[in-house]
Amino acid sequence: MEPIWYPNPEEIQATRLFRFMEALGFRDYEAFYRYSVEELEAFYHQFFTHLGLPWRKPYERVIEGGFPLPRFFVGGRLNLVEAALSHEPTALALIHETEEGTVRALTYGELLEEVERVAAGLRALGVERGDRVGLWFPMGLEAAILLLATAWLGAIAIPIFSGYAAEAAAVRLKDAKAKLLAVQDGFHRRGRRVELLLEARKAQALAETPHLLVVRRLGLPLEAGELDYASLRGEPFPAEEMKSMDPFMLIYTSGTTGRPKGTVHYHAGFPLKAALDLALLFDLREGDRLFWFTDLGWMMGPWAILGGLILGATVFLYDGAPDYPGPERLWRMVEAHRLTHLGLSPTLVRALIPLGEEPIRAHDLSSLRVLGSTGEPWNLEPYLWFFRAVGEEKRPIVNYSGGTEVSGGILGNVLVKPIKPMGFNTAVPGMAAAVLDPEGKPVVGQVGELAVLRPWPGMTKGFWQDEARYLDTYFSRVPGVWVHGDLALQDEEGHFFILGRSDDTLKVAGKRVGPAEVETAAIAHPALKECAAIGVPHPVKGEAIVLFAVLKPGFSPSPELAQAVADRVAEALGKPLKPERVLFVPDLPKTRNAKVMRRVVRAVYLGQDPGDLSALENPEAVRAIQEAAQG
Template sequence: MEPVWYPDPKEAQNTRLYRFMEALGFQDYEAFYRYSVEEAEDFYRQFLAHLGIPWRRPYERVVEGSFPLPRFFVGGRLNLADAVFRHPEDRLALLHETEDGQVRALTYGELRAEVARVAAGLRALGVSRGERVGLWMPMGLEAATLLLATSWLGAIAIPIFSGYAAEAAAIRLKDAEARLLAVQDGFLRRGRRVELLPEARKALALSGTERLLVVRRLGLPLEGNEADYAHLGGEALPPEEMESMDPFMLIYTSGTTGRPKGTVHYHAGFPLKAALDMALLFDLREEDRLFWFTDLGWMMGPWAILGGLILGGTVFLYDGAPDYPGPERLWRMVEAHRLTHLGLSPTLVRALIPFGEAPIKAHDLSSLRVLGSTGEPWNLDPYLWFFRTVGEERRPIVNYSGGTEISGGILGNVLLRPIKPMGFNTAVPGMKAAILDEVGRPVKGQVGELAVLAPWPGMTKGFWRDEARYLDTYFAKVPGVWVHGDFALLDEEGHYFILGRSDDTLKVAGKRVGPAEVETAALNHPALKEAAAIGVPHPVKGEAIVLFAVLKPGIAPNPELAEAVAEKVAEALGRPLKPERVLFVPDLPKTRNAKVMRRVVRAAYLGQDPGDLSALENPEAVEAIRRAARGG
């Protein structure tokens, strides 16, 4: 496949990446990348000096130890707030537009004052260093101020997806033993009120979390000892001085089995990795305005806020639907706020295509320099539509792939090399990536496992109170190597392509959820005996959930029951994760030790070769799944 975008030599020389390379004596990107992974200690020292990160106590070494549990910036002390609040106070930091068109803004000086007020208020509510605080709210000013205020105190934030129902939120709060939950009482979505406060009260009861702090966007009345965000206050205090590896955030992500896993991120990790990727891949500068259509509960929410602010740019936040009240909404905001960077998932792009080009052509997008994409693999036609219609065949799409555990990207695009459709023209500087075959050897030109061969600042410190599960997830396949769980290919020209997950994790419109979570929610329905959830291709969402269910004896399948089971999942996990189909079967294909073979279920549903079935105890279950898929 040939590239569709080529860098303009003059513009390339004006990028942050080129200027940084030039300062280090590099003219050639490939030589610079090799330096970034072969001399990682010097690379990270030089980059953080380039950013001007203000350490309270300088670090002694960038990396100490190796996989699986290295340490970073050993001996260094800082608070991530120090890295944010070092820019001119009159520079614009945050812009927020609500779905009903209200616009608010904070300069860096105003943001610092608000974060200090909120931090004092959290301390007055009993939150102290090391305690966990749930943040359940859409993207808005308060989401950013609470994330920063929690870090200011040395406490640990738990971002929660605003589309979750009470049970999904409670699982995360309970696992983290959260002291307090901060929630926005609600927001508008397609003109309708979505009330989060009642769900938050249920989550508190289910999780045992002590206290509720409410941002009253809809003005819902408070009960009991619920605290009002607007009235927070207390004795002012400076940001806590933290060790480099002290946690500031737990982001929960789902695996293929068991409960959601809390990835632990630290003050000198996630924020610095976000800033590095944003600077060297996306070329975000101080005068730029970044908008990534995401949620605080997904990695890209904190990534956009922290990376954008550390680099001194302006971060634009929006908490509504992308096509309400009409399909021009996104493009009107780009024009009105002179946005320079726009990040959309492939799912969202596919959903916008049916509206045609007219809503885009009706607006002035001349401020846009860079397009971004992450969350899932592309299909060719939507990619080319985004590049040609929005990018006008001149704006690069920075495809970006990594994950919550990475703090950003393993693979990406730099603006110094040509870009192939759907691909990545480099591993991210500092990431020693490779594609491994079935015996762990690096390969080119064939599909293999995406892996990282050396530690990097930003990698999760592990899973919250579950080291064994962390080691099993990433280091069981190839000892001493981080195996990420993606099938990928590296072509002869050095371009990477992601081909999908190598495990069972589902990605619905870019949102990761473990099949076990879906199955557990479905089994809340009393008619179900067993369930298996799989992800199948979807033209808009990228992947949709199909649930196979085994009914208890004496219960007959019917469409109403299928809908009721799907609603149980929506109630527990949120409507975005509602199964597209619920199909009833007599049994699920299992191994002799009773492990459900989701790989086989998915292949049978899609009419593909299910592979070796010798381990199955009940191979007849495969044909039953095929019949159910056909409607038989």
């Protein structure tokens, strides 16, 4: 596959990456990347010195020890909030637009004042260093303020997805033994009031969380014992001096079985990795305006807030639907706020395509410089649409893949090299990534497990109070190597492609294929909007492929259409990989950030326990899968 985007010399030399490379004496990216993984300590020291982080006490070593439990910035002391807010006080830090259209903004100076006020109020309520604080918010100013205020006083934030019901939130609060739950009383989603406070009261009772602090966006009345965010008061105090690996955040991720696992992130980890990736991959500069369509409860919410602020950018926050009250919503916000960076998931892009291109063309997107994408593998058609319709065939798409436990990316695109459709032109600088064969050896030109061979600042400190599960998840397959769980391929030119989760891998008659390959072949049929491929037991082949497909408007399910879709896959991938069944459903189970949950589709199809469903935005899709499987 040939590249679709090429940088020109002027663009290359203007990037933060090139300027940093040049400062280190490099003009060739490949030589720079080798340096970044062969001289890990020197690389990370140089980059964070380049950023000018305000260490209270300088570190003695960047990395001490190897996998599975290394230590980073040993002996160093800082508070991540000082790193995030040490910028010109009059520069714009945050802009928040609600679905109803209300816009509020804070400069760095105003944000610092609010963080100090709220941190003082939290301490007055009895929140102390090391205490856990649940943050149940959509994206907004208070979400960012409370995330920073919690870190300011040395407590540990637990971001909670704004779409959860009470039980899902309570599981996380109880596991962490949270001292306080802060919640926004509600927000609007597609014009409807979502009264989050009612669920928060149930969650507080289930988890036995002592305190409930409420941001009254909808003005819901408080009950006895509940605390009003607006009335927080306390004696201001300097930010707590923290050791480099003192935790500041637990992000809970949903697994296929068992309780959600809390990934532990520390002051000199997650925020610094976010800033590195945003600087070197996305070329986020001081004064740029970053918008990633996400939620505080997903990794990309805190990632955008903390990474963007550390780099002195303006972070744009939005808490509504992307197409409400009309299909122009996203593009109107890009124009109105002069956004420079826009991050969307592939599934969200697929959902935007049927809305047409006229809403895009009707708005001035000239401020946009970089497009971003993460969450799942791409299919070719929506990728090309995003590049052409939104990128105008000139803006690069920085494809980005890693995870919550990584604090950002393992693979990405840098803007000094050509970019191939759906791919990654590099492992992230500082990430010693490789594709491994079944024997654990690095391979090129064949599908294998994506792995990281050496530690990096930002990798989770483990799972909260569950070290054995952490070790089993990442280090049980290849000794001394982080095996991430993604199926990947690296071509001869050094470009990577993610083919899906390795536990989603299909093995039909001895041939391994990623679900994304099957889905890309199927979605080339003009009737399909999106689809999910799963592998099911087969007495002869070992596994057979079943494809669940969502149709575009104007198409109706029929046996003939199912056969045509199956034939399209066979034509693209070969007859052995022809789907055994093609089933039509109105929707696929997805998380709020639009990630398709294939494991749920497979489990429901086979009549098995689908595991934790708390992350689903559309649980009704599960019933549709059941009905289609039984039909």
